[in-house]
Amino acid sequence: MGSVLQREEMDTIAELFASRVFDFTQQVVYFPIRHHSPACSYHLLQTIAAYQPQIILIEGPDNSNHIIDVLAHEDTKPPVSIYYAYSAEQHNYSCYFPLLDYSPEYVAMKEARRLGIPARFIDLGYGSRLESLEHGHDIKRENEKVSYQDEKLLTSSAFIKRICESMHCRNFDELWERVFEIGGIRKPTDAFVREVFAYCYLSRQCYAEETLAEEGHLIREAHMKTCIAAAREKYGKILVVTGGFHTYGLIEERSHSYQVKQIKDEKVYPMVYTFREADQLSGYASGMPYVNYYDTVWKAIQKKEQQPFHRSAVSFLAQLLKNLRAKGETVSVADAIEGFNLVKGLAVLREKSEGGAYELLDGVTTAFTKGERSIATERPIETLAELMMGDVIGEIAKNDLDVPIVRDFKEICKKQKLQLKTTGKSQKVLELYAKESHRQASQFFHCLQFMEVEFCQKESGPDWKNYRNVNLVRESWNYSYSSYVEARLIENSLYGGTIKEAAINRLEEVVKQLPLHKSQEAARWLLQAILMGLEETGAKLFALVEDSVKHDGSFTSLCQTLKTLSILNDQRRLFALRETERLAQLIDETYYNAVTKIYELTQPNPDELAEIAEHLKYLHMLAGKGDESRADEIFADQLRDLLAHDQLPAQLEGVVTAILCDRGELAQEEIARRARGYIFGTPDRMLATAQYLQGVFTVARDIFLYDERLVADLNQLIESLSHEAFLQVVPELRLAFTYFTPMEISMIAEKVATLFQTTVEEMVRPAIDGQTLRQARELDQAIQKEFAKWSLT
Template identity: 50%
Template sequence: MDWLSQVTDADVAALKGLFDAKVHDLGSGTVYFPVRHHSPACCHHLVKLIDEYRPEAILIEGPESGNPLIGVLADEATVPPVALYYTYEHEAGRDACYYPMLACSPEYVALKEAVKRGIPAKFIDLDYHHLASCHAEPENTEKLEASTQDETLLAGSAFIQRLCAKLNCRSFDELWEKVFEIGGLAKTTRDFVQDVFTYCTLSRMCYPESRLLASGDLAREERMRERIAEARRQHERVLVVTGGFHTYGLIAEAAEPEAGRRTSEKPDMSAGQVQHQIYPMAYTFPEADRLNGYASGMPYPNYYGMVWERLQRGKEQPYGLVAVDLIARLTRKLRKLNEGVSTSDAIEAYRMVQDLAALRGKREGGVYELMDAALSSFVKGEQSLATEQPHTELGRMLTGDAVGTVARNPFHVPIVEDFKERCKEAKLRIETTGRHKKVLDLYAKAGHRRLSQLFQCLAYLVPTFAERLSGPDWTAMRDMSLVRETWEYAYSSRIEARLIENSLYGGTLREAATRKLEEEMQGIPDHHSGEMAQRMLQALLMGLQDTAARLYDQVRSALRKDGNFLSLCGSLHALNRIRQHGRLLGLTEDPRLPELVAEAYDNAVDKLAQLARANSDEHEPIIQGLKLLSMLADSPDPQFGDDVFRSHMNELLADPGLPAQLEGVCVAISSGLEDRPRREIVERARAYIRGAPERMRQTALYLQGVFAVSRDAFLYEDELLSELNYLVGQLPYEEFVGMVPELRLAFTYFTPLEIALITERVAGLFRVQADELDAPAMDELDLAQARAWDEAVRKEFEAWKLI
């Protein structure tokens, strides 16, 4: 039998007595106001209670270390949504959390009312690192960027689940809206507070003390009781605003102080064990929506913010007014999207909101009636991906895309201010949470180059802010011929959080990127020249030319210690790109750069001899390195015009142990440099094709190497095509099937146009039309049957000595 089945009328009566004596006795020195976070109804009754009780101090559930920031949060220039961002570091690692406040958060309203009345307000809850230290479950101690207002226990209790079933509500949120947000507006403040207290207390009683201890709730309540007692010694009337789940713990323990709890069960309050910081920061509606993973407070923050706005203006039916507003906005939006929505659809949607409210026993239709009505009136036919637009757009409106503003204050983080200033100068839209695109003409416009540097810098410090969709890829060295970049960016409070984390590197984006880059350089082994050259290139892309200049000597030193061919080729690739695109990267003429490029080239060429014994998984990057060296060796630049590279190519081709794929590359390069006749490509291919079985199986790898450098060796030479046809004809069926993947890989080097040309040449080889080769392949069963018939006919001819 569960606990709920044992609850009696006497138990509920006892809670009423406790409420009258300890919670809402306006003649006492302490009044408790239980809330649900971000609830407009709680804000509405809180203001009425403050007017009636006229407290001398207001205590609020919030992290104690946030008390110095209360003035910032309550400042007229601060526009919610905002949050306190709390970080701490300890021996086991780092953690962080948010304490969000919306315009309709009771905690925020309490702060504003305190400032309005000139009375003190104070946060009384544990800081997050104390809360984390008392969690018993390992997964809780590793919670990253959690919320200190977590309502998981309240929303998930057995009492709430049973109540949802009894009242035909689909979720705790729908139940809360029906009973408190809509129904609560018609109640007196005393009745409303009593209902919140009773519901939350019955939910709390579904959990054993061990669960509350493991979640940290008991430790938090103990600290809050201490702060309440301190306030009572200083003030005659104290109002305590906390989550409804904690109110019973505060008043029950206040009557009978807890005794006998083992000290090991309390959080460690000793100073000096952790380093923690707390900052005021802008927050966003999407992040405050619990349906997006945020585990506390009301969903649909924009919707309930609109309700609170109308409550503040004294409107009698705020939910109906919001429904009219949103239906009108949704209709206009859908029409812009070419959805077939009429005025009669909108009228029908509003009528359905009212009818559903009456059917479900509500004074007004809330967000769930609005969503059901929109689904019924605006979605034509079955709901599917094709008809989802009305529901999707309404969801965006309910959540909203607002970004808050924090008043300037002595606690601001310089790097965050620099970020906002740089975004303002670049006209980047960070006032909303939508995704935005910027197309930059890198070579034609200096302003676009500076914006590209800003994006590169932010992508380095805060990877989630901006993403390059197209344009030259300097890291992978792809699409380098493109002259435009397309970036997509989006703001969220997590961007600001990541900037705060990077504030230890410097007070501006440039300073932080510089110091972080230099720190990374120190962690790179001093012989990894490729990584160092990439960091140098990265510095230039971020507009840190001074930093890049300081890296010259480090890169040179690494080049002289580096003995790895691939690493040296990486250095050469990066340094040569820097030399080629000096204007774009903002470089002035520096004689050290050509010297570095020449030194990287010479060192890479000197390591060619070691390639004959390279591992097969390194062949692809080796091929790219050889292509780069051959391109430079064939350039008119005199610093690459020596014969050392050609000599090493000859040495490699004379090595019998050279892998087939690298042999194909080397012979193609040598023939391209006119050191060897092109016929040698065919001759070496014939040696594979007509060689021993083991050598024959290496043919596809050899061709991959050839085609990686010299596709025209196959496009215009009939002899190589004939040899490949011979190979296909001679291979047993099973071996041919086994070679097909490697052969296909070899032909991926050809463009579609070149494939069409090859098709015509193959068709000519077999004296058929090219389009016949595009005919569908035979069914495998038909092919097997034909092969069986062919074999039977062959045997019959042999029996009659006809062949």
């Protein structure tokens, strides 16, 4: 690396390094790192052993020092993270401090615990860091930083771009692996640390002081200096482990002072993390990519393997072969052998002692896809990338700092036998009617969905809220555990210490905002409460629905409320409802209020016609089921008055006519008579025929199956339409016939075939294409000309 850098700068760097950074005779020794670097961790262990510090100071928010013992505990298994969250100005802010087995910060904590010396974080807390910056919230909103370990300036400097070009590396990560990971573990520790410091120093020199201040680096370094100065008063040998970008800032003489705003109510918790979230390619965009790959390299380094990268390549090629075969891919051992030979060959070509992650990717691309990247050959590369990322999830040692709601969540998952050991998707099929434990699991899943925990997703089963698939008796849920789940649970801890308590308090917040005159909303949340098993809130919501029904003046809203209440009544055994008589009375009252509002439908919103038709059909289905015979009479009277209105939309006329005929209020012939009034009416009425039929078919589609004349009349209408009018009517006609089942469509097809004196098979035969028709027409004309010459007819 030294040959690439300017000699005068390297002299300055060498002097700084020897006298102020890595001098073991000094009270303070600085160890610059890149986050999640196995090579840095390897040399950090060598440094600790050689220097024997009395305390290790680590770059990390100092308001989480109380968590270090938990993280360094032998029962804690990385990947893990520290979670930070606080609220300000009606905005919620959160970030993560991920730690892997090979993260230098984590290695420092573990080694300090093993040696019996203290380890301390010395950086600003997340909330204090944002609040202390000028326009801090604006920066946060525009460029949200998910991770505290931000390496944006370090990895994107002009210096890095130049050195990548000089060393023919595709990106910074390939450069880092080549110089520091593969090359670094074979170098003496002082040489390795000097090169890391040089690289970070030169990257930092590419930025003006204003940029460093705006990004928050200067205020953080000032705070870290204060912590280091405090440690000087108590300890004789101090090792400071920070991101290399900050090392020069910590040794530089700077007289600036900063006003730090302390945030007292910031939440700080230890939590599990996953490889997927820690990976730069899919997670928080900081640190190194391919975390599972480098974890394998780190394990090989700890075992003192002579070639840890080649050892890892063999392991991943073997696993790749196994996974591809499991997916049905045709691959052979010869492909894997060729891939490994390419890894070694590319390493020699690129002047590396071993082939790393990028040689492995290139080797597999050539050996398994034969160099042809396409959708058909992409699976080996995708599978390898998944393997190199990994799906491991960490564990946190038992402690008094864990969040009660997280503990409750895990206890419920254990009781329900839900898999939390991996990040892959799992499935849970629930027998809602057969098993009480399954009903409890369903309530648990519904609570988590309501709280937006991002743990589970229902794939199939009854959709009570939208009145779909209500005849199904099973629910199928997919679920997947990750640190995001814990983060969302921690956010919900504001509402309670258990899942049920938090869901109740969140739902009660929603209920407070509900308008009194919209019973539909209250009923929907009542159903939600019951699905979640929240009986206490359900009782309050039931009273709210009763009140809302009295004040609701909307026909549509009342009908939606009636549907929701009817679902609760029909499923009262499943939902274990107690006040069934009170529910039945409320259904009767809602039905009565709904039918008395039919008068408002004389001038409905055109976009709501289909919905209104379904509501009228539903009221017709419920008629006579309750105790309110007076309401049924009002329903019939309201429909007759509505039908008498001369400006009633065609679709509503169709559904009202069909309902009255079904009730015996009108003769069955009235449906066909009114249909012919549209078919043979004015041009405007002709075009409205399809809407009328949609209304009829909503309730009485069988009219089209037994009335032979109606089929012939509709055909006459179609034949009489102009091309433009036909194009206008066809979409509505198609929509009308969607009400019929496939068997009924076949019956209609037979009637149409009879009308045209043909067969159904002939009708469904594919149409002749235009070119064939033109050729046939030209042939026909030629034959006619030939016949004319010979006076043939």
